[in-house]
Amino acid sequence: MSISMGLRHKTSGEYREVPIASSCGFAEGWLPFCHHLGLQFVPLFSGGALTAVPADLVPEILRELRLLLVAVEVAPNGAWIAERVRGLLAAFAATDPAEWEYDFG
Numbered sequence: 001m002s003i004s005m006g007l008r009h010k011t012s013g014e015y016r017e018v019p020i021a022s023s024c025g026f027a028e029g030w031l032p033f034c035h036h037l038g039l040q041f042v043p044l045f046s047g048g049a050l051t052a053v054p055a056d057l058v059p060e061i062l063r064e065l066r067l068l069l070v071a072v073e074v075a076p077n078g079a080w081i082a083e084r085v086r087g088l089l090a091a092f093a094a095t096d097p098a099e100w101e102y103d104f105g
Helices: 023-037 055-074 079-093
Strands: 002-009 015-022 100-104
Touching (some): 002 023, 002 079, 015 023, 015 079, 023 079, 055 079
Antiparallel strands (some): 002 015, 002 100
16 A cells, blocks of 8 residues: 555645655654654644645645755655655645645555
């Protein structure tokens, strides 16, 4: 099973996916960093708690992703996570929460 970010345009219905990790990769790679950093929302990317992301949560998710990126960029085993975090940040930067809906799972 894999975890990804889904983006759906509210008007056109266009749907995109941004890969995050396999379930195992998320549990063994991402979660230890998330717990160490005290992140609240990034750990919820798996498990279905964020199947519909409220627009007011987007800034906090971005803040947590930026914190995670700083941590994984210097970690010996974090390069692959950094690559995926950059992909998520780029997807958010390329879209407007007023026009797009986001989901994780």
